[in-house]
Amino acid sequence: MRIEAKFKWLPTPLRSLLLFLVWLLLNNSVSAGHIVLAVILAIVIPLATSPFRTKQPLILKPGLALRHLMLVLYDIITANVQVAILILGPNNKLTPGFVKVPLDLTQSLPITILASTVSLTPGTVSAEVYPWAESLTEGEEPEERFLLIHVLDLKDEQALINTIKQRYEAPLKEIFQC
Amino acid sequence: MLETVILIVFAMIGVSLLLNIWRLLIGPSVPDRILALDTMYINTIALIILYGMSSGTTLYFEAALLIAMLGFVSTVAVCKYLLRGDIIE
Amino acid sequence: MTEWIISILLLIGGSFVLVGSIGLVKMPDFYMRLHGPTKATTLGMASLLTAAMVFFSTTQAGFSVKEILISLFLLLTAPVSGYMMIKSAIHHKLESIERTQGKDNIEDDV
Structure with missing residues (x-):
């Protein structure tokens, strides 16, 4: 069982992917501007919320x-x-x-x-x-x-x-x- | 053909909303009424999506998403109140 | 052709939602009533939303995918709200019908 992710700047890789996809789905578009905004949100939100997150095991497979x-x-x-x-x-x-x-x-x-x-x-x-x-x-x-x-x-x-x-x-x- | 089918499904959802109201009125316990309300929320989302389809606009999906979120949060809040007499401890 | 697919999906979804509500009214005790709305409505809503997705993807310009978000949200929240409701029912010691087996498996809460 592993709890910490490989990179410090990406504490929860799967949640970042989910945020990225949800932002694109909400706006219903794949234009460049929305992709940049989605990447920023997917990196910033997990970093901002990591201090009050209880550590959970990562999906290893x-x-x-x-x-x-x-x-x-x-x-x-x-x-x-x-x-x-x-x-x-x-x-x-x-x-x-x-x-x-x-x-x-x-x-x-x-x-x-x-x-x-x-x-x-x-x-x-x-x-x-x-x-x-x-x-x-x-x-x-x-x-x-x-x-x-x-x-x-x-x-x-x-x-x-x-x-x-x-x-x-x-x-x-x-x-x-x- | 599609208009007829949409009308039929409108009638189905309407009947299920009436059944939910029946359960909401006769109870008998508080969790039963919460369950009826939760089901009503979900059926309302179905009604809104059908209305959006019959009028041909995607504008109503935002409303459907908001109702889904509000329904979930209010169900959990009321259940939490029943469990502990407090929503946030 | 797409009209047929949309109609069939709509009818399936509508009948599942209706079956969920029938279960809500027909079942004898709370624990059995919970099964209808938590399960039958998730698939009903999923097929209604798929029908809407096909409808708007074919009739309007562009691809409509927002419906996936709503059905995913409903799929994720249905077990959580069901869990909260059965927890409060157990807390209030609601009666289950007499032929329920294994009633002594329920422990008293603190």
């Missing part, structure tokens, strides 16, 4: 991250169709449930990404990360973390946990190398 993004997008489309069918079907057949998924990730950024992907994929919404951050003293590391999720139609608890761990958590561990 961009290729794998791109592939994971494609997989998640594909899953979002299938998930939406599945949930639409479940919603239109009869209510009595649904068996909702709360499931606790043990986490191997420790950093907050990977956990946030995992919780968001779980919220966007088939019939699950992430609800809580245990143990409570407020119940821990400053600097203390909990032995084990859990993600509480609500499932719309729970059939096999163990199979669901295995899917989440293999399909979504394992690539994240590799991307952030932690």
Whole structure:
């Protein structure tokens, strides 16, 4: 796991790229003037905000991250169709449930990404990360973390946990190398 | 043909806005009402984009982006208030 | 041809938004209601915005890409607001329907 970027003047390379792209998309043009302005903004904003930024791990394998993004997008489309069918079907057949998924990730950024992907994929919404951050003293590391999720139609608890761990958590561990 | 389809989709979004208002009125709890409001924000964005398409101007996308941002921030602020009784601690 | 693509995308988007709202009204408890709006509407809005993008790219001069920004924003914020809402629902100890499994997995908050 690496936290600092290679160059001092570019603390968060991916965020700079995002700012650059968002500025061009907002103005809907690729003229020279807008590109210069976008480059200036992409360098100045991360530098100006770096003093009050909490350090987060960097993405170390961009290729794998791109592939994971494609997989998640594909899953979002299938998930939406599945949930639409479940919603239109009869209510009595649904068996909702709360499931606790043990986490191997420790950093907050990977956990946030995992919780968001779980919220966007088939019939699950992430609800809580245990143990409570407020119940821990400053600097203390909990032995084990859990993600509480609500499932719309729970059939096999163990199979669901295995899917989440293999399909979504394992690539994240590799991307952030932690 | 496109005008007819846009009218049909207008009707669909209108019906879903009415359903959201129904949930907003009957509750029963506060988070239910917040959820209904959040869904109404998203449906309003859809309505604005459809109106922009039927009148043929891209001017409304700015408004749609602003409504999306305001909707997200207000949902999070109200939820935070419910959680802690304070928006910024 | 493009008219057909736009019409199909619009109809798909409109029906997903409608399904999300139907789920909001039809489901028996809050936790199940949350599934409709957070998921069904993201894809609905994405296809509506894609339809708008195709429409303005073909009817007007130039390429329109601002819609991508709106759909990305909605895609990023939907799980966050869903998380905040379910967190406040758990904090207020909202009742879930009786056949919900694993209710004891919820821990009391501080």
